[in-house]
Amino acid sequence: MTTTPPPRPYPEMPWARTAAGANTYDAETGSVLPTIYERTTAGALAHQALNLGQGFPDAQGPDWLLEAAAHSITHHEIGPPNQYAPGLGIPALREAVAEHYRRRSGLVLDPETQIMATTGATEAIAATILAWARPGSEVVAFAPFYDSYGACVALAGARLRTVPLRAPDYRPDLKALETALTPNTSMILMNTPHNPTGTVFSREELARILHLAAERDIVVMCDEVYEHLIFDDASHTHSPILTVPGAENVALAVGSAGKSFSVTGWKVGWLTGSAKLVNRVRGVKQFLSFSSGPAFQWAVAQGLQDDQGFFAENVATLKKGRDLLHSGLERAGLRAHSPDAGYFVVADVSGVSEHSAEAFCAELLTHAGVAAIPVSSLISAETPAEDPLRKLVRFAFCKDHSTLEEAVERIVRFTE
Ligand SMILES: Cc1ncc(COP(=O)(O)O)c(C=O)c1O
Numbered sequence: 001m002t003t004t005p006p007p008r009p010y011p012e013m014p015w016a017r018t019a020a021g022a023n024t025y026d027a028e029t030g031s032v033l034p035t036i037y038e039r040t041t042a043g044a045l046a047h048q049a050l051n052l053g054q055g056f057p058d059a060q061g062p063d064w065l066l067e068a069a070a071h072s073i074t075h076h077e078i079g080p081p082n083q084y085a086p087g088l089g090i091p092a093l094r095e096a097v098a099e100h101y102r103r104r105s106g107l108v109l110d111p112e113t114q115i116m117a118t119t120g121a122t123e124a125i126a127a128t129i130l131a132w133a134r135p136g137s138e139v140v141a142f143a144p145f146y147d148s149y150g151a152c153v154a155l156a157g158a159r160l161r162t163v164p165l166r167a168p169d170y171r172p173d174l175k176a177l178e179t180a181l182t183p184n185t186s187m188i189l190m191n192t193p194h195n196p197t198g199t200v201f202s203r204e205e206l207a208r209i210l211h212l213a214a215e216r217d218i219v220v221m222c223d224e225v226y227e228h229l230i231f232d233d234a235s236h237t238h239s240p241i242l243t244v245p246g247a248e249n250v251a252l253a254v255g256s257a258g259k260s261f262s263v264t265g266w267k268v269g270w271l272t273g274s275a276k277l278v279n280r281v282r283g284v285k286q287f288l289s290f291s292s293g294p295a296f297q298w299a300v301a302q303g304l305q306d307d308q309g310f311f312a313e314n315v316a317t318l319k320k321g322r323d324l325l326h327s328g329l330e331r332a333g334l335r336a337h338s339p340d341a342g343y344f345v346v347a348d349v350s351g352v353s354e355h356s357a358e359a360f361c362a363e364l365l366t367h368a369g370v371a372a373i374p375v376s377s378l379i380s381a382e383t384p385a386e387d388p389l390r391k392l393v394r395f396a397f398c399k400d401h402s403t404l405e406e407a408v409e410r411i412v413r414f415t416e
Contacts, residue, residue: 014155021154022147023377035147036377044371050399050407052325053371055195055343057398059317061263062303062310069266069299078298085294087286089117089270096301097255097270107243113275116282117297119289120267121225121256126152127285128252128271129189132219133158137186142172144196144378144389146223149189158186162380164389167348169235170197170337174208181212187219188212193226193238196346196375196394198339200230203239210246218250219277225256225269226342228311231319234340248274252281257300259343261307262314262398266296318343321397321404328408329395332415343398346375350391352415357393368414370407372396 015032019025024033033039040053060066072081078090088094094111101107109115118124125148133139135157141149143162153160163176177188188209192201201209206222213220222241230238241251252273258264271281303310322338326345329336334347353360357374364370375392376383383389397404 017157018151018155020381021150021152021160023150023381024147036373037147040371040373043365047365047369047371049365049369049371050403050410051371052395052397052399052404052407053373055396055398056264057262057343058400058403059262059398061261062308064308065261065263065299065303065310068302069296072295072298078294081295081298083294085117085291085297087282087291088115089291090294090297090301092301093117093268093270093297093304096304097272100304101240101242101272105240105243107240109242109272110275114272114278116271116278116285117291118269118271118285119292120258121223121254121269122148122267123285123288124254124269124271124281125149125221125223127281127288128219128221128254129153129187130156130284131281132187132221134186136184138182138184139187139189140177140180140185141189142177142191142194143380143383144375144392144394145189146191146195147378150380153189160380161185162383164379164387165194165197165199167335167337167388170194170199170346172199172201172205172209174205174212177209178212181216181218183216185216185218187221189221189223191223191225192241193224193230193341195226195342196344196373196378197337198342198344200234200236200238200340202236203244206239206241206244207246210241210244210250213250214246220247220251221254222251223254225254225259227255228260229315229318229343230341231315231322231339233319236340238341242272252277257296257303261300261303261310263296266293266300268293268296268300318398321399321401324401324404325395325397325408328404328411332408332412334393334411334415343396345395345397346392347395348388348391349393357391361393364411364414368410370410370414 037054044051094115129152133156257268336347
């Protein structure tokens with residue numbers, strides 16, 4: 001008889017704690033799971049289910065943008081389009097980002113020193129966290145959070161403390177934030193418009209957060225990847241954090257072409273902030289990817305210079321999808337929140353299921369053929385079992401409307 005050796009615990013190793021920070025460490029086998037998004041998409045494929053799990057749009061980006069990318073690979077307007085881009089990104093992209101924010105919000109950024117192109121927002125997030133989260137320090141984030149925050153904080157050897165966004169309106173509790181900040185806090189991570197609740201932080205909320213950070217001399221990373229996906233009936237308007245007084249010495253903002261132009265696979269993102277802060281993050285970023293995708297960067301620059309009406313059309317289509325999904329989930333008996341922005345509706349499933357949100361999602365996948373994500377994957381593992389965030393499920397509506405209609409019918413039949 002052979003005996004299987006007991007699984008080896010590796011929690012002290014960087015790879016294991018990184019995985020654990022994003023709930024992807026399998027302690028039983030001592031191995032790493034794919035991200036919740038990949039697992040959900042794989043589950044959807046295996047069950048031929050409708051995928052309302054991973055947040056990528058069914059629609060391709062606009063044709064003219066795809067053509068710009070195809071063109072730029074074989075033409076040399078931008079210098080060698082298939083060789084290393086400069087570490088900060090190609091000048092055309094940095095100039096387009098600067099001009100874009102100047103036009104939209106009056107923000108003045110120096111393309112030479114205040115803008116750094118990154119391999120998706122994900123790299124900007126990783127580099128920023130690794131640049132500022134001292135080992136042994138605490139990093140404070142609002143929960144739920146994008147999973148890479150937890151992974152990178154853990155990789156940095158810091159500890160994540162979370163401040164929950166609560167139903168019914170999921171606004172940030174700034175008193176709770178203040179309480180969570182200690183002399184050992186190294187940075188604050190925030191995301192507005194927020195994934196998955198769609199909350200758009202108000203200018204006053206941003207100003208207060210900046211003030212709390214300045215008082216403590218800590219950095220704020222503001223992830224704004226959904227900045228172009230805000231609905232016209234939103235209860236608050238979006239202010240880029242860098243336009244709020246007090247941002248200059250403490251804030252860095254993260255943007256993404258993937259979300260803005262429905263080209264999530266291109267992985268073109270950017271980091272903006274004061275020359276001093278951006279330079280410090282460069283110290284990390286240039287040893288992650290160094291640089292990537294000059295041809296895609298060039299195409300994104302064309303899109304930022306002139307979006308040809310795409311942002312408005314995209315938001316109008318998304319809003320219809322939001323309303324379709326939100327009303328459908330309510331019809332199915334879920335307590336669903338209609339978001340001000342973004343790709344997602346979160347819904348409390350406790351009215352229709354006595355099981356956990358994970359179990360609800362597993363059954364929804366196998367019995368109804370609809371994939372969705374339990375919000376428990378987007379919070380810290382230390383969150384108590386009875387926390388209301390653990391009752392929430394995230395459904396993506398950046399999908400074809402026919403897919404959303406069919407998904408709603410399936411969910412209604414499932415909960416009946
Ligand atoms: C809040 C948030 N930040 C960052 C990202 C990643 O952006 P990118 O694909 O540009 O790396 C996502 C993707 O879902 C996200 O939801």
